[in-house]
Amino acid sequence: MQLMLPSRISRRALLATLAALVALPPLLLFTAAQAQTDPLPSWNNGPAKQAIIEFVQVTTDRTNSKFVPPEARIATFDQDGTTWVEHPMYTQVMYCLERVPAVVEKKPELKNVEPFKTVLSGNREAIAKLPTKELLKILAVTLSGMTVDEFKAEATKWVTAAKHPRWDRLYTELTYQPMLEAMQYMRQNGYKTYIVTGGGQDFVRVYANRVYGIPPEQIVGTVGATQYGYGKNGKPFLTKEAKLLLNDDGTGKPAGIHMMIGVRPIIAFGNSTGDRQMLEYTKAGGGARLALLVLHDDAAREYAYGPAQGLPDTKVGKFTQALFDEAKRDGWLVISMKNDWKRIFAFE
Amino acid sequence: MQLMLPSRISRRALLATLAALVALPPLLLFTAAQAQTDPLPSWNNGPAKQAIIEFVQVTTDRTNSKFVPPEARIATFDQDGTTWVEHPMYTQVMYCLERVPAVVEKKPELKNVEPFKTVLSGNREAIAKLPTKELLKILAVTLSGMTVDEFKAEATKWVTAAKHPRWDRLYTELTYQPMLEAMQYMRQNGYKTYIVTGGGQDFVRVYANRVYGIPPEQIVGTVGATQYGYGKNGKPFLTKEAKLLLNDDGTGKPAGIHMMIGVRPIIAFGNSTGDRQMLEYTKAGGGARLALLVLHDDAAREYAYGPAQGLPDTKVGKFTQALFDEAKRDGWLVISMKNDWKRIFAFE
Numbered sequence A, B: 001m002q003l004m005l006p007s008r009i010s011r012r013a014l015l016a017t018l019a020a021l022v023a024l025p026p027l028l029l030f031t032a033a034q035a036q037t038d039p040l041p042s043w044n045n046g047p048a049k050q051a052i053i054e055f056v057q058v059t060t061d062r063t064n065s066k067f068v069p070p071e072a073r074i075a076t077f078d079q080d081g082t083t084w085v086e087h088p089m090y091t092q093v094m095y096c097l098e099r100v101p102a103v104v105e106k107k108p109e110l111k112n113v114e115p116f117k118t119v120l121s122g123n124r125e126a127i128a129k130l131p132t133k134e135l136l137k138i139l140a141v142t143l144s145g146m147t148v149d150e151f152k153a154e155a156t157k158w159v160t161a162a163k164h165p166r167w168d169r170l171y172t173e174l175t176y177q178p179m180l181e182a183m184q185y186m187r188q189n190g191y192k193t194y195i196v197t198g199g200g201q202d203f204v205r206v207y208a209n210r211v212y213g214i215p216p217e218q219i220v221g222t223v224g225a226t227q228y229g230y231g232k233n234g235k236p237f238l239t240k241e242a243k244l245l246l247n248d249d250g251t252g253k254p255a256g257i258h259m260m261i262g263v264r265p266i267i268a269f270g271n272s273t274g275d276r277q278m279l280e281y282t283k284a285g286g287g288a289r290l291a292l293l294v295l296h297d298d299a300a301r302e303y304a305y306g307p308a309q310g311l312p313d314t315k316v317g318k319f320t321q322a323l324f325d326e327a328k329r330d331g332w333l334v335i336s337m338k339n340d341w342k343r344i345f346a347f348e
Helices: A011-023 A026-034 A047-060 A091-106 A116-121 A124-128 A132-142 A148-159 A177-188 A201-205 A208-212 A252-260 A273-283 A321-329 B011-023 B026-034 B047-059 B091-106 B116-121 B124-128 B132-142 B148-159 B177-188 B201-212 B252-260 B273-283 B321-329
Strands: A074-077 A192-200 A219-230 A236-246 A267-270 A290-295 A333-336 B074-077 B192-200 B219-230 B236-246 B267-270 B290-295 B333-336
Touching: A047 A177, A047 A290, A047 A333, A074 A177, A091 A116, A091 A132, A091 A148, A091 A192, A116 A124, A116 A132, A148 A201, A148 A236, A177 A192, A177 A267, A192 A201, A192 A208, A192 A252, A201 A208, A201 A219, A219 A252, A219 B252, A236 A252, A236 B236, A236 B252, A236 B273, A252 A273, A252 B219, A252 B236, A267 A273, A273 A290, A273 A321, A273 B236, A290 A321, A321 A333, B047 B177, B047 B290, B047 B333, B074 B177, B091 B116, B091 B132, B091 B148, B091 B192, B116 B124, B116 B132, B148 B201, B148 B236, B177 B192, B177 B267, B192 B201, B192 B252, B201 B219, B219 B252, B236 B252, B252 B273, B267 B273, B273 B290, B273 B321, B290 B321, B321 B333
Parallel strands: A074 A192, A074 A267, A192 A219, A267 A290, A290 A333, B074 B192, B074 B267, B192 B219, B267 B290, B290 B333
Antiparallel strands: A219 A236, B219 B236
């Protein structure tokens, strides 16, 4: 921060300025400067944008009955379909599918075994039809058996190179600009932002700081066990095991939030049935509360799927009519991608 | 912060002060003020105090080759025997033993069943002899079956009333003043401080913010599963289950650190064999690293136990000669309570 001082200034004015500067916490200084500009420029004016801004304003205003002290300003964001594209398939599943050849090279006995055989065939249609049970086998094999550091190196390499088939861009470029703005706006107002995802905690941590500005300890995800051991040089390391500790989806989200944060969020963003319990849990606390769901209703700029509101059904990021009805009944906000977002991606 | 200004001051001096204040980030301002005073007044001058101060100085000095950026300044502290008294028995075990009558009232079928029968007898000698396997039964029954909020209310009530038999003071008053100073000193220098304990995460969270200045999300402890459900009013809640997700002791500590923080600490404090792997893991990273172990060698002011260095053996907080030898071999510091700590408790 630099101060522009007029060349002539009275001692009294200087003293007053000095006293004011010393008295104001840095956050307030920042907020005052921010108030001049729109904190959510990629959002169209409408109920969603208005609700977020109002919520942040009342919870940070000491004179408001809904004021929330900084330590309780916890905001949670689902990832797939809420902060980045999840269609045609979750990014981490793409990673796992693309890891299969490397794994089979080390374990040739898997070559002619399903579902690895189908994945190696490259037949996209057949791969898309693999049932969840078979997909889980692929996840287990590609996300365990290596050290934590090896996994981090492999995933980092992939994330900085692999591209989405529709846009031919890195997956990390397919984050939603309106949500990045919402995260930043909340952090500027003393909120702590968390990703709460069904995705693997270790996977998301690889890029979350760079992409979302969210550090590793604020990633709540699906957790596998790790095993402590020693290398030949006596150095200790952790190995990723194929043992699930927490499935951070559905009822697992409140459990994961309790384990990792220990404080109930006051605002939560999601987009599918897997976020239902997180939003219920968020809304069930006292004081100011806000729950929001992104509805993918924009086939032109992104994708359209529900099946809520007559949108096409999907296996990936299902938003049922029952979830839509619960949202309406309990005062959650539904964000229409089509109507509420002026711009979806930063590169637009 | 208040500034004391001399009554006569030149405009030039004021401008210079103002410019300096504005240019310096808040952290530096604070550090500059701190440099005048001893950051660790309850420590005697000696190798431990010197090592901590030197470590903080080199890791926060941008011109030093051992500089560590703020996001990697992770400090972990074991709790029992490291930041507060653990003898004659771990505080949380005392809590569980004292909860037994209330649990038996709700479940009368436990009244004549061991180990509950022994606990209800009040025979201290017999209770002290209960094997670990039996103690675990008591922990399972007293730490599960209630909602997360109920547990918090019960534990809060106990922690603000129950007293240690030797000092007749609240357990939370039996925290070690030198360690509280070390935590504060590190936080003032941009470190993030974590408790990494074999104790229950939910139990420690009840008082950690007030006692250590450490918020719930920075408590890494033993974790039990929670189950999401709905009350008769439709409100959701989490119930504590008797299912262990992470035993945050021994090899579980690096695993817990990886799960909860996702970043390897650069400095770690412990006091027993249960901290060995955390200290090894901390030291095994690159750059500046420091590992420290508290040795309880002060029977007069606190307790004396090892069996390292010929101190009496114990089941609670065992510090073996093998651990002592590993510490010497790998350059960990052993903190002698007797010699390194000028004052142990704030009330002294």
